[in-house]
């Protein structure tokens with residue numbers, strides 16, 4: 033297949049449309065990356081140039097279906113069980129303690145859950161504590177990518193997803209099947225999946241109020257104004273004092289004053305003021 037060239041004008045138009053829709057930002061050095069990710073989409077909508085493709089995204093009656101495809105093609109879905117474990121330990125101790133003291137319900141949201149490893153890890157870690165019943169626990173899990181969510185709901189995983197998983201957790205919570213593993217129903221049942229674009233502030237607020245939100249390893253793909261917009265929308269979906277967990281490479285210290293940073297020797301997180 034020959035490579036379709038992309039002009040600076042076409043690149044600017046497409047990356048602005050993508051940033052506006054999904055928040056994902058391709059800076060000046062990422063032209064080749066965007067070009068290679070979109071390349072295979074052009075023939076699918078019978079576009080021969082990136083200009084035609086940009087027009088299709090803007091004006092075709094079928095454009096929403098193509099945007100759904102883009103949500104899958106553009107996102108980096110890299111994730112694994114027990115990733116950045118120290119924050120999960122904070123959830124299973126401090127956050128759970130507080131919830132049990134004040135009414136006994138715990139509501140957690142994994143807001144860019146990709147293929148499901150993060151919310152299922154939350155589910156396993158809370159099950160391990162034997163301190164909260166399924167009826168008192170809500171674990172919401174959302175993502176932008178329909179394909180990632182399909183995989184999450186299937187709950188079948190191969191070796192790479194287990195790179196940080198203790199062996200006894202695999203033995204306890206998974207069953208082997210044809211070179212991979214299905215997660216057990218008791219863990220799966222605790223997680224509710226749905227599709228949410230984090231730029232949609234109304235949809236974020238409609239998720240209801242949580243004790244903790246995980247938004248890890250997604251803000252790095254957004255520019256600063258979009259990061260601010262997303263974390264400020266989260267303030268409506270968190271109780272006062274609620275916890276916000278971001279990825280290691282992500283910081284909102286100079287972006288918003290709605291949260292108090294908490295820095296411990298093992299984990300950094302934020303609490304809603």
Ligand SMILES: C[S@@+](CC[C@H](N)C(=O)[O-])C[C@H]1O[C@@H](n2cnc3c(N)ncnc32)[C@H](O)[C@@H]1O
Pocket residue numbers: 053054055056103107108109110111112115143144145146147150174175176177180228229230231247248249250253279
């Ligand atoms: C690298 S994964 C992170 C998965 C998990 N949170 C972790 O830390 O392992 C990033 C995810 O963010 C999702 N994403 C990107 N833009 C998004 C948006 N605007 N709204 C919701 N999810 C988005 C992608 O689809 C992708 O699954």
